[in-house]
Structure formats: structure tokens, C-alpha cells
Amino acid sequence: MFLPSIVIALILLIIVWFYFDFTLGRKKHRTSFSKRETPILFGNFDIFPHGEELFADYFHELKMAVSHIHILFYIVRDDEFSQQFFDILKAKAKQGVEVRLLVDRIGSHKMKNPVINGLRNAGVQFAFSNRIRLPFLFYSSQVRNHRKISIIDGKIGYLGGFNIGKEYIGHDPKLSPWRDYHLKITGESVPYLQREFLIDWNEYATDHVIVNSRYAPEQPKGTVPHQFVPTEAGFLEEKYYNLILNAKKSVIIGTPYFIPTKKLLHELIRAAKRGIKITIVVPFITDHMLVQEASYRYLRKMLVEGAQVFQFKNGFYHAKSIIIDDELCDIGTANFDKRSVFLNKEINCYFYDPAFVNRFMDIVHKDILDSKPLELDDLNKPNLLRSIKEGIAGAISYFL
Incomplete structure (x- = not known):
């Protein structure tokens, strides 16, 4: 009994260390980063x-x-x-x-x-x-x-x-x-x-x-008005939140990993309920273990609210973009996931030119044509292995 007790104690000690290391490290990171963005x-x-x-x-x-x-x-x-x-x-x-x-x-x-x-x-x-x-x-x-x-x-x-x-x-x-x-x-x-x-x-x-x-x-x-916004330590969440909050007609999100924060998911659901057309483009195949299963719990909620979800099938979709009302778009390095929001250093370019947005929309529409719609029934079919993976992915979604 002595050896198992030591092992359990060591595991608990490591968990406690991880918790305090991560919590204190994040606190220091947030206080050391000064939010900045360029002018237009x-x-x-x-x-x-x-x-x-x-x-x-x-x-x-x-x-x-x-x-x-x-x-x-x-x-x-x-x-x-x-x-x-x-x-x-x-x-x-x-x-x-x-x-x-x-x-x-x-x-x-x-x-x-x-x-x-x-x-x-x-x-x-x-x-x-x-x-x-x-x-x-x-x-x-x-x-x-x-x-x-x-x-x-x-x-x-x-x-x-x-x-x-x-x-x-x-x-x-x-x-x-x-x-x-x-x-x-x-x-x-x-x-x-x-x-x-x-x-x-x-x-x-x-x-x-x-x-x-x-x-x-x-x-x-x-000729094209735009601005660069570098983010880290959680400040990207505020930027994305305001984009969705201010949408009047439509939101199109292209991302390889759809793992939104609680705040962003809530605002997307609110947008859908007030009649905003939500379109999400994600890959059909995956390049990392569990990231697809991590997205399913969020995609189900969006599908229930009437969002359209497309899975890109012509290769692997790694693009990162947001388009608001066909008037503003974001192209950059950040995925629509918790890692990009809370952990990564990212930089995005926001465009405020309808002509440029329309030009970019042509590319996005081509990607949608190369995709297949994901239906709620597809995600609700009984699948034990997928359910196990979803459970594991949900527990570690912050780090995927």
C-alpha cells in the first residue's frame, strides 16, 4: 500500500503544481501585455x-x-x-x-x-x-x-x-x-x-x-483601409466578441479549429437568435488529434440555433477569417479557438473596405462550394468511439 500512496501523492502534487504554475503564469502574462493596435x-x-x-x-x-x-x-x-x-x-x-x-x-x-x-x-x-x-x-x-x-x-x-x-x-x-x-x-x-x-x-x-x-x-x-491588431493573454476574445456583437446581417467564420470560449459561443448564439445569419467553415479532415471532436459540442449548439456549418473537402482547410455583414473582414493568424484566444501570440489584419471584402468573399464562396453541409443528424448518430473522444477533448479543449 505504501508505493501506491506515494504515486497518488506525486500525481496530486503535480496537478497542484500545474494549477498554480498556469494560474500565476497567466496572471503575470496579462499584466505584462499592453493592448495595442494600429490606427486605420x-x-x-x-x-x-x-x-x-x-x-x-x-x-x-x-x-x-x-x-x-x-x-x-x-x-x-x-x-x-x-x-x-x-x-x-x-x-x-x-x-x-x-x-x-x-x-x-x-x-x-x-x-x-x-x-x-x-x-x-x-x-x-x-x-x-x-x-x-x-x-x-x-x-x-x-x-x-x-x-x-x-x-x-x-x-x-x-x-x-x-x-x-x-x-x-x-x-x-x-x-x-x-x-x-x-x-x-x-x-x-x-x-x-x-x-x-x-x-x-x-x-x-x-x-x-x-x-x-x-x-x-x-x-x-x-487604397485599402485596414489595421493590424496583435493579441495575446486573452485580449483576442474582446475583439472577436465586439465583431459578433455589432453584426447586423451575417457572420462568416473560417477556421481549422472551432473551439470558442464560453463568452464567444454565447454571443454567437445570441446573434443567431436575433436573426443574424451564421456560417461556419471547418475542415472535413483534421491535422491534429481530438481537435475535430472538441469542436462537435459547439457545432451542435450552433446547428440547433440555425447556423450553417460546412466541412471543406478539397484538401485540408487551415484558413482563418471572419466576415461581418459583407463590410468588414479579418484575415490573420488566429484560429477561432481557446488556444488562439488565451495562449497564443497572434496578429490579425482587419479590413474596412467593402470592395476588398467582396473580393475576399469570392474566395470564401469558392471554399464553401468545395465543402459539404454538416447536419445535426450527422453529429447525433450514436458513435461510442466519437463520444469517448469528445469527452477527452472537452476536458483538455483549452490546450488543443
């Missing part, structure tokens, strides 16, 4: 829903860089496609271009020392963001930098859902073709995107930099 700015945008087209353009612009390249990704793999990316960065660094690469410590765990040393030896400045740190080891292991930002010469920016790896260009048979939304940005807002990169870089890089004019040359205005 003007720029020009290209939208890339396909990885092959995006990276052909992206790699071309990287090769044309003359001053600096600043890049932040959540995931950078170590595969054949990633090697093309590394080769470009090393070649530009050898040419005298300042190259900074910042990647998430856990998201990019497959980047090993030989790859990192090869980049550094070529002159690339490399750093991991969001390393696991004392005193809150468990909490810091869960807070991920999910942003994907690139700035080239302070004149061209990229922001969206794609990372660096073969699956993003359709070379993973299970997840091919990969569907996502990524923006190419020019105009007066690029220096603001530059600033957000440098804030993250300065937090984790060993060689701190000073933001100055050479990183942010003055840019001509574009």
Missing part, C-alpha cells in the same frame, strides 16, 4: 489561398531583397522545401543583406543545431521565441508565438496562415491540397508590421536592436 492605415494587398503560388512569389521577393529580411514563423520544418528557404536566407546574408529569422521554440522544434549553425555561419541572425522559462514552466510551455510575419526592405510585408514545410505546398498526401489565406502587403502599414516583428525579436534575441528609420522607410499610401 492604407495599403495594397494580394491574397494567396494556395501555397505554391504564395511561395513562388515569396521566394522571388526574398531573392530581390537589398537591405534587410525580417521573418517570424510559428513552424519551420527541416525538409526539402524548408531547405530551399534556408538556402535563400543564407545566400542573401552572404550578400550583405541583414537577415533575421525568429521561430517559435516548440512549433519549430524540428529545427536542429546543424541547421541553425549553418544559418548562423552564413550570417543569418537566428533566435527562438517563447522558450520555456522559469518560474512558470508549464504556462510558458503552452504560450506559443503563432504569428507569421515577413518584412522585406521595409517595403513588402507578408502575413497569414502558411508556415514553412512541405505540407504547405501540397506535398503531404493526407492534407493535400492545403487551403489557407496569406496576405502580401505594400503601403504605409508595412513599417507598423515591421515594428511588431521587432517587438518580438527584442524579447528573445540576444542582440537587441533599436527601431529606426532604416528599418521603416516612408511608404506611399495604398
Whole structure:
């Protein structure tokens, strides 16, 4: 009896430690993050829903860089496609271009020392963001930098859902073709995107930099009004809540993981009850264990309220967007889930131009046509294995 008692005591001790580590870590995080967003700015945008087209353009612009390249990704793999990316960065660094690469410590765990040393030896400045740190080891292991930002010469920016790896260009048979939304940005807002990169870089890089004019040359205005909103530590919930609260006709949500917070689910239900048309686009296949089962409990509630749910079937749907009343849209890095709201560092771009929203709607409508409606009867059919998975997923939905 002595040994089982010790094991039980250790398990309880670990649970208590996790609880206080997470609670205190989150409290400190919330007090240390100052909410910020850019003013309404003007720029020009290209939208890339396909990885092959995006990276052909992206790699071309990287090769044309003359001053600096600043890049932040959540995931950078170590595969054949990633090697093309590394080769470009090393070649530009050898040419005298300042190259900074910042990647998430856990998201990019497959980047090993030989790859990192090869980049550094070529002159690339490399750093991991969001390393696991004392005193809150468990909490810091869960807070991920999910942003994907690139700035080239302070004149061209990229922001969206794609990372660096073969699956993003359709070379993973299970997840091919990969569907996502990524923006190419020019105009007066690029220096603001530059600033957000440098804030993250300065937090984790060993060689701190000073933001100055050479990183942010003055840019001509574009035509599309928009703003960037970086979020972390729960502040995204307020932004999403206000979008839904102010909807007058319709809300369209595209997300790979529909796991809303209690507050957001409640507001979506209220919107549906007051006659707002709710449309949700999610994947038919999944790239992570239990995330689909975690979504079912919320999708059932939305279907009961008359929402339309579509499961994308032409590959894997990883896009992140919200469209309100065909007048405002959000494209960025944040999923409509608890992890993006409470744990991840994210950055979204909000557009206030009906012409741009209509242009984006054409892409979303194409995705809906490539989807099948999900019916309430589909989720209510008896399925023991699914029910077990749903129970497990519900218990850990915060961390999925």
C-alpha cells in the first residue's frame, strides 16, 4: 500500500503544481501585455489561398531583397522545401543583406543545431521565441508565438496562415491540397508590421536592436483601409466578441479549429437568435488529434440555433477569417479557438473596405462550394468511439 500512496501523492502534487504554475503564469502574462493596435492605415494587398503560388512569389521577393529580411514563423520544418528557404536566407546574408529569422521554440522544434549553425555561419541572425522559462514552466510551455510575419526592405510585408514545410505546398498526401489565406502587403502599414516583428525579436534575441528609420522607410499610401491588431493573454476574445456583437446581417467564420470560449459561443448564439445569419467553415479532415471532436459540442449548439456549418473537402482547410455583414473582414493568424484566444501570440489584419471584402468573399464562396453541409443528424448518430473522444477533448479543449 505504501508505493501506491506515494504515486497518488506525486500525481496530486503535480496537478497542484500545474494549477498554480498556469494560474500565476497567466496572471503575470496579462499584466505584462499592453493592448495595442494600429490606427486605420492604407495599403495594397494580394491574397494567396494556395501555397505554391504564395511561395513562388515569396521566394522571388526574398531573392530581390537589398537591405534587410525580417521573418517570424510559428513552424519551420527541416525538409526539402524548408531547405530551399534556408538556402535563400543564407545566400542573401552572404550578400550583405541583414537577415533575421525568429521561430517559435516548440512549433519549430524540428529545427536542429546543424541547421541553425549553418544559418548562423552564413550570417543569418537566428533566435527562438517563447522558450520555456522559469518560474512558470508549464504556462510558458503552452504560450506559443503563432504569428507569421515577413518584412522585406521595409517595403513588402507578408502575413497569414502558411508556415514553412512541405505540407504547405501540397506535398503531404493526407492534407493535400492545403487551403489557407496569406496576405502580401505594400503601403504605409508595412513599417507598423515591421515594428511588431521587432517587438518580438527584442524579447528573445540576444542582440537587441533599436527601431529606426532604416528599418521603416516612408511608404506611399495604398487604397485599402485596414489595421493590424496583435493579441495575446486573452485580449483576442474582446475583439472577436465586439465583431459578433455589432453584426447586423451575417457572420462568416473560417477556421481549422472551432473551439470558442464560453463568452464567444454565447454571443454567437445570441446573434443567431436575433436573426443574424451564421456560417461556419471547418475542415472535413483534421491535422491534429481530438481537435475535430472538441469542436462537435459547439457545432451542435450552433446547428440547433440555425447556423450553417460546412466541412471543406478539397484538401485540408487551415484558413482563418471572419466576415461581418459583407463590410468588414479579418484575415490573420488566429484560429477561432481557446488556444488562439488565451495562449497564443497572434496578429490579425482587419479590413474596412467593402470592395476588398467582396473580393475576399469570392474566395470564401469558392471554399464553401468545395465543402459539404454538416447536419445535426450527422453529429447525433450514436458513435461510442466519437463520444469517448469528445469527452477527452472537452476536458483538455483549452490546450488543443
